[in-house]
Amino acid sequence: QVQLVESGGGLVKPGDSLRLSCEVSGFSLSGHFVSWIRQAPGKGLEWISYSSASGDIRKYADSVKGRFAVSRDNAKSSVFLQLNSLRVEDTAVYFCVRHGCSSEWCELDYWGQGTPVTVAS
Amino acid sequence: DIQMTQSPSALSASVGDTVIITCRASQNLNAWLAWYQQKPGNAPRLLIYKTSKLESSVTSRFSGNGSGTEFTLTISSLQPDDFATYYCQQYNNYPLTFGGGTKVDIK
16 A cells, blocks of 8 residues: 655754655555645644656745755655755755646645654753 | 745644735736645645636645635644645646745644
């Protein structure tokens, strides 16, 4: 069955960096866009980035542009999100999410369980 | 950015009730609208995509409708498992944006 499993979250200080990983199984990663979506404590959902199926196209929300970087290794069935210059307002659960087709214009059909990131001094 | 406005933000309902949640977009979505259910401590789950298409394994008690900028999610014969928070999301344009959520709890 389709699974996405995030890891790498934790407690860091403002200005620190983290690298989140998302390991997928049950489908071919090379056939799907993958987005990262976050949810601050008690708040709604915010899309922050996607990686195209081949990894050559990446898009970011303005709130993280220049600080976060998405990448992938299709051979290892993994997607990564590098979080740099972290701010208190980046505190959230980060979800790795599969697009339901090989395009950016798709519903988000499978979600990982999320990995929490807390930024505090 | 496309703004998504859900209403109500919360509602109380009883088992067996029919519930309707509305989502309004700040511009035409060309039917690229999805609905998700989220329970506390869990990831969201896709229920409806392209306005009215039911995701596989989702009960037909959920249905979606709408066009342009106005969309609805209807839950018929509400069951205990349906008490959760529901989000609409547009994928007509980037950044993808979500409604603020509607929390459905037990009356």
